[in-house]
Amino acid sequence: MRLVTYRYPSKLGTHLGALREDGAVLDLAAADPALAGGNMPAFIAGGAAALQHARSAVESAPVAEGAVLCAPIPRPPKNVFCVGKNYREHAQEFAGSGFDASAKEVVPEAPVVFTKPATAIIPTGETIPVHLDPTNSTDYEGELAVVIGHGGRGIRAADAMKHVFGYTIVNDVTARTLQHRHRQWVLGKGIDGFCPMGPAILTADEVPDPSVLRVITHVNGETRQDAPVAELIFDIPALIAAISAGITLEPGDVIATGTPVGVGIGFNPPKFLKAGDVVRVEVPGIGVLENPVG
Incomplete structure (x- = not known):
């Protein structure tokens, strides 16, 4: 459903x-x-x-x-939890792009977690406000997102999937220059409208094994990203365990699991988003999250 x-x-x-x-x-x-x-x-x-x-x-x-x-969860109980550098090839392209000022290692030793405020959330069809990025370095990141059902703190990885209500899609839109300048990711990724979410939540009973899902991103019809969720460095149980170790997860909390290789900064020169572009993120089974850029 x-x-x-x-x-x-x-x-x-x-x-x-x-x-x-x-x-x-x-x-x-x-x-x-x-x-x-x-x-x-x-x-x-x-x-x-x-x-x-x-x-x-x-x-x-x-x-x-x-x-x-609307976004399936227009205002989650907390900020949207997001995970950086969670696909090996993307971690490598990010390290080679010159925009990563957050760490020395290419592949993280533990999950890199940051958040996006609820004011960043927009639904499918709504315009990504690229004009709010004064640096003209706006990028896309298609991601599978996990929606928490039964909450808790100190959730063991072995029990984590019992706490999953379902899955949706998030586009972790990013102002790359701001991300680099501030040496943390909230200001570059938390801009109003920089978290398209949707179109729906696919309930967990429809997806016994989420690792078989694929994240596919197109920009203006060109395929940029296409990777299986099985390639996550830290899988969904590991992410839930890491975040819940000291933070109580609640029903409706959202965890965006990371983006695969193929983002705009992976190209030479970078392919940043501009007004008039259309970004389409698809996870077969969940649907299509499509947003114009303006």
């Missing part, structure tokens, strides 16, 4: 829906009033009972005519 948050252009509030294969959005609350409210983290916190309500509602839910997709 692919779950979404959506809105109507002429009405206030958000709603929970399911995304059909043909792209239609189903109004779950119309089939089951228990699913009213439109708060995805609250729904996730409802656990197995909430999921069963949604599964049953899909059978009779009407199409939400005129629905506009």
